[in-house]
Every structure is written in structure tokens, then in C-alpha cells.
Amino acid sequence: MSQTMQIGERETSLLGRLRLTIARRTEGRGIVLLVAVLAVVAFTEPLVFTSYQVSLGRIALIGLVALGLTAVILMGELDLSVASTLAVSGVVVALIPDIRLGILAALVVGILIGVVNAFFVAIVGINSFIATLGMLFALRGLAFVLSDEAPVKITDVDAGIAFGQPLIGPITPRVLIFILAFIAIQVFVSRVKAGREFFAVGGNRQAAYDAGIPVKRRIFTGFMISGFVAALAGVINTLERTAADPTAGSTVLLASFAAAIIGGNYLKGGRGSIVGTLIGATALGVLQVALTLSGVQVPVQQIFIGAILLLAVTTDPANLRAVLGSVRSLRLGRSKAQTPGSGS
Amino acid sequence: MRKSRIGLATAGLLAVAGLALAGCATADEPAATDSGSTDSSDSATTGGETYEVYALLPQGNDQPYGTTYLPPMEAKAAELGINLTITNSEYDGDKQASECEVAVAAQPDGIILWPALADTIRPCLEAANAAGIPVWITNADVNPEDAPLTYGYSGTDSYGQGAASAEMMCELVDGAEVGIIQINGLTGNSVATLRGNGFKETIAANCPNVTILAEQPGNWNKDESQIAASEMLTAVGVENVQGMYAADDSMIAGGIDALKARDLDPADFFITSIGNTFLGNPLVISGELDGTVFQSSSWDGENAVVGIYRAMTGDTSLGRDDDGSVLYMPNPKVTIDNATDPAVAPEW
Numbered sequence: 001m002s003q004t005m006q007i008g009e010r011e012t013s014l015l016g017r018l019r020l021t022i023a024r025r026t027e028g029r030g031i032v033l034l035v036a037v038l039a040v041v042a043f044t045e046p047l048v049f050t051s052y053q054v055s056l057g058r059i060a061l062i063g064l065v066a067l068g069l070t071a072v073i074l075m076g077e078l079d080l081s082v083a084s085t086l087a088v089s090g091v092v093v094a095l096i097p098d099i100r101l102g103i104l105a106a107l108v109v110g111i112l113i114g115v116v117n118a119f120f121v122a123i124v125g126i127n128s129f130i131a132t133l134g135m136l137f138a139l140r141g142l143a144f145v146l147s148d149e150a151p152v153k154i155t156d157v158d159a160g161i162a163f164g165q166p167l168i169g170p171i172t173p174r175v176l177i178f179i180l181a182f183i184a185i186q187v188f189v190s191r192v193k194a195g196r197e198f199f200a201v202g203g204n205r206q207a208a209y210d211a212g213i214p215v216k217r218r219i220f221t222g223f224m225i226s227g228f229v230a231a232l233a234g235v236i237n238t239l240e241r242t243a244a245d246p247t248a249g250s251t252v253l254l255a256s257f258a259a260a261i262i263g264g265n266y267l268k269g270g271r272g273s274i275v276g277t278l279i280g281a282t283a284l285g286v287l288q289v290a291l292t293l294s295g296v297q298v299p300v301q302q303i304f305i306g307a308i309l310l311l312a313v314t315t316d317p318a319n320l321r322a323v324l325g326s327v328r329s330l331r332l333g334r335s336k337a338q339t340p341g342s343g344s
Numbered sequence: 345m346r347k348s349r350i351g352l353a354t355a356g357l358l359a360v361a362g363l364a365l366a367g368c369a370t371a372d373e374p375a376a377t378d379s380g381s382t383d384s385s386d387s388a389t390t391g392g393e394t395y396e397v398y399a400l401l402p403q404g405n406d407q408p409y410g411t412t413y414l415p416p417m418e419a420k421a422a423e424l425g426i427n428l429t430i431t432n433s434e435y436d437g438d439k440q441a442s443e444c445e446v447a448v449a450a451q452p453d454g455i456i457l458w459p460a461l462a463d464t465i466r467p468c469l470e471a472a473n474a475a476g477i478p479v480w481i482t483n484a485d486v487n488p489e490d491a492p493l494t495y496g497y498s499g500t501d502s503y504g505q506g507a508a509s510a511e512m513m514c515e516l517v518d519g520a521e522v523g524i525i526q527i528n529g530l531t532g533n534s535v536a537t538l539r540g541n542g543f544k545e546t547i548a549a550n551c552p553n554v555t556i557l558a559e560q561p562g563n564w565n566k567d568e569s570q571i572a573a574s575e576m577l578t579a580v581g582v583e584n585v586q587g588m589y590a591a592d593d594s595m596i597a598g599g600i601d602a603l604k605a606r607d608l609d610p611a612d613f614f615i616t617s618i619g620n621t622f623l624g625n626p627l628v629i630s631g632e633l634d635g636t637v638f639q640s641s642s643w644d645g646e647n648a649v650v651g652i653y654r655a656m657t658g659d660t661s662l663g664r665d666d667d668g669s670v671l672y673m674p675n676p677k678v679t680i681d682n683a684t685d686p687a688v689a690p691e692w
Contacts, residue, residue, distance in 0.1 A: 047449065047450060051446070051449035051450075053445070053449070054442075054445045054446050054449040057442065057445055058442055058445075058446075061438065061442055144531060147532075149531045149532065149561075150531075150532055150537060151437075151461050151462075151463035151464065151532055152463075153463055157466065160467070161466065161467050161470055164467050237438050240441065240467060241437060241438065241441055241463075241464035241466075241467060242463070242464065242466050242467060243437075243461070243463035243464045245437045245438075245461055245463075245464060245532060246531065246532055247435070247436075247437075247530070247531065247532045248436075248437065248438060249438075250434070250435075250436050251434065251436050251438075251439055252438075289446055292431055292443055292446045293429075293446055293450055294429075295428075295429035295430055295431070297404055297405065297430065297431075297432055298404065298406065298431075298432045298434060299405070299406065
């Protein structure tokens, strides 16, 4: 459920309520972009729609980390450490011979990383961009140290290969976990009081403090969700690939942010939705699979993703209002200058 | 305002559609373009069957080696009637695994795989085998336990290249007690690991009088290698260093620059590398680089296609039991004595 902290007069008519609901949604641009991508892909690479397993797998690959990231973005914070968290947790799960214990340890590591991030942001007061940038480098180094600078094979390779196989139809464990993570985070931010307060924290932090919302605790919760989900992605990657890669996640960070932004999440917080992130991840995932099938090289793929990101950002209502405002004031300024006698 | 929004949304939709169509058009352009994508069906000269092949590479036109690897590969594909679809995972193992899933779903006649990380490609090989798609490995071989899942390998003996560079170092020092620094490739990368191990183990076996004082990754990058070399020189003390090894010529060029930046003459040091590239060959001729190991990117690209063609036409079968299922690139040592020989003329 998309929410914004808006106070306005109550619309009672059906049309009015509908308009209000649409106005409150932030996924509009994401939906338009997704429809456009699907339309073009259906025309050029229809195989994308028949290879469900591949397409769903790619969406889950991009989307899982993006879901956790959205919890932080809703509060107006950033978590740049997700890619390194993914790498560290992947190495942890591979280093521990007991696979269950390894998974548990990796997920605990993810949560702890979230706690450390939140400590720097909420308690020390460091800007989240800087704090998590530091963590990005520190955790990357930790992944190299733990892995002795080389990929680490999991003990039970056959179990890893079995983990990557579909459970029902095209649904692999990765896709199932992604769906469950989506439902859990969506329910949390839309139905649970603590989750709904993320929007208040991101929308106006001072107002959130004044309203008695435990802002610091919410920041801790958000970063812990982000760390946990990134660690989950690291565990899945390691199991599916049968080895942990200390350099993993190099392309995850930007793709996750792209999915969240395309889905209509406002980087300054207060506006956005988990559904939007799902839409963004779907658009990106389908586009990437189609481009790979077409043999389009990475630089060209990056042009596509960049173009879509730019479209998503420039069509943001706030940005549009700013642009239109600038144009209007420019026009006003010109007309004043052209009025006889207005100059000195 | 509302009209503006609708207008912008429509424009956006059209822009995305236009870009996507333009991109797909780019994908269909022949190899001569920079798109890197290849559809060589029009230029197929065999007149016989046309094959669809996915080439899952970790680099492309974004790296000097890839830039000179691709054209001979595409030319040979056109000659043999092979439609190549080329991907570039940028050395991201997860991305390459995902590209492999896409390739298997597309049901091509064959897959050429240059592993980004040898330890992570087992599921890809299993999936391809389950789908009955032959896989030919290029440039960097898979782990020995995964070799039976492939139809063959063509490329360098990466371990042997490191060993060859070490042999040159041993000859140069001629029994003297020396300390050297080592610049490695990208950490975790299989070629980097194999070359590093080949060098270190050969040094330990052939000339234990050579001590590796420090090693750092240069990430196949000249600038990063200059920084890494400079830091190592400071850490171990310049006076203790008499030699330097790097896993490729770009990196040794950075290391040599680090020496020059300290007013040290590279000719006074024992320096070896791998590649004999456009960057490394002149350094050998000038005497700054004592020896390097020739690597042909054109041989590599061409033989990847030859290999998969052999697999698709039944000349080689699953496993590595057939003749010609392993094609090692000749890697002659290059010193000042043969650096101008046309047989080892640099290609990249």
C-alpha cells in the first residue's frame, strides 16, 4: 500500500475518493514504464514470457535486496552497504560446514550489520550515505579477509544445486523467498503501526518526534530489515552458485536503487511503496532478460536502464512541479522585462 | 499541469519504446559495430546448417583483451555459419549465472563459456547438460571436477603462464638472494589465482633464493597497480626490493611507473610479467621489462568458436576424453632477444 503523509480536505464523492486514492499512489510512473517495457518486449523478445523461471529468477535477483532497501529509503535514509552485506553473509554461510548453522549465522550477521549502520545514523548522527559508504568498504574488506581472497565452495555442493531447482512449476526457492519477503515487508509497512511510522519518519522527522514516534527505534528497525534481506540474498546466491564470492554484489547496489526509484520511491523519504519496488524490479528484470536474449552488450543495456531511470526521476510530480515553476517564473521575469517603463 | 503530466508520460512511453527498438536494431547489427552484439547469419559462408550459440563472457569491448578477442571470434563464427549472441557479465559471478539461465532457456545449439568465477559455474554446466546443450570453455578453464560436464577447453594454461614468468625470474636472478614484490590480478578471479599460484609455486620450487616480500592486487589495471606497487615499496622498504612480478603487462607498466616515480631505474630491477601486449612489448624492447609471456587474444577468440563447432558437429563429446578437446594456446617467453619477432607481435 502506497502512503503519503498528506493532510487535506476529505473527499466524499466516489469520484473524489478515487482521485484522492490515485493522487496518493506513487507507483503510477512505475506502472507506465512497466507496461511500456512489457509491450516492447512482447513484440521483440516473446521468449521472456515463456521462460517464466528465468524471468522470475532475474526479478527476484534484483528485487530482493531492493525490498529491504525500500524500508530504509521510506525513512529518507540510504543503505549503500547492502552489496557488501550480501558478500559477507555469502562467505559466512560457505565457511560454516553445517549448512543450517551457516544460514542462521549469515542472517544474524546481516541483522548485526543493520544494527551497526543504524547506530552510526541514529545514535552518532552520521549521515546515512557516509556511514553506509564506510560500511560498504569495511564489509568488502571483511569478505576478502574471511574468504582468504578467493571464492569459498560450500561443503555440500549437491545440496546447493538442489536448492536452485524449481519447487513447483517455475517457482524456485529464490522466487518463493522473494514472494514471502515481499508479503512480509508489505504487510509490515502498510498494516503494522511501527511500519506505517516509517512514512512519518521519512516525511517530516521533527513532526514524527513531536508526535511521539520513536524515530531512533524505527531507524534501527529499517536498517535491520535492510541488512537481513541483503544477507538473505547473499545466502541464496551462495547456495545457488555452490560457492561464495567475496566480490559478489558488484552490480546489485545500483540495480536495487534503480528498482526502488523506478517504482516511485522518493529518495528523501515519506513517499513510496513496496509494491512500487516490486514493479520497478519487474520492469528492470524483464528488460535485462530481453536485452540478454537479444545479445545487447552491457554498455547498451546501461543506456537503457539509465534512460528509464531518468524518465522515472524526471516524471516525478515534485520534480515536474519544480520544473514548471521555474519555467513559469522565467516567463514572468521575461514579460516584466518586456513591459515598457518597468526598467530603471 | 495534468495535461503536462499525461504528455510527459506519453513521451516517456514513446521514448522507452523507441530506445528499446533502437537497441534491438543495434543487437542485429554485424560485428563491425561497437555494440558487441553479433548476428552473423547473413555472412555465413558455409552454406550449410546455421547454429545458434551463446557466448557467455566476463568481458567484451570494455577491456583491451576483449576488444581484440571478439573480432576474430565473430569472423570465425561467420565463416562456420554460427549466429553468436554475446553477453558480458563484467566478472560478476551472479550475473553470469543469470545469463546462463537465460541462455539455457533460449535453447541454443551450443554455449561458449568463459567463467567469471570457476567455482560458481557448476549449476550452469548442470543446467546446460540437462537441456542437452554442449558447453565449450574458453580462456580460463573450469575446476577439474567440473571438466567432465564440458565438451572441451581452449585457451591459455594460466598456471603455466605464471610458472613461465617465474622461470624467467629464476634465470634472471641466477642464484642471487633477492626480494621481489608481486602484483596480482582481480582478487577471486580464476585466471588471477592460477597465474599467482603458478608463479609462487615455481619460485618456491626452482629458486627459493627469491623471496616474495609482499603481494597486492592490481585488478588488471595500470593505475591501481602503480598505487599498489608504490605502497608495497614503502611497506617493505625500497632497499630490500630487487625485483617485481605482475600477472599482466598493464599492471607491470603501473609497477614500473611506481619505480620511476621514485627516481629508480627499472633496468636495475628483475622484472617479469605476462601478456606481451602493446603496452608490455615496448617495455621489453626498451629494457625496462626483462621478460613477458606471449598471449594471443585472436587465437583465443577464434578457437573458442572452433571448439564449440567441433562439439556441435560431434567431433568432441561430453568430457575431455577426445583428441582436441583441450586446445592450449602457445605461450612463448618474450625477452629482448625475440621481442621484435613477428611470431610474437603484440595483439592487444
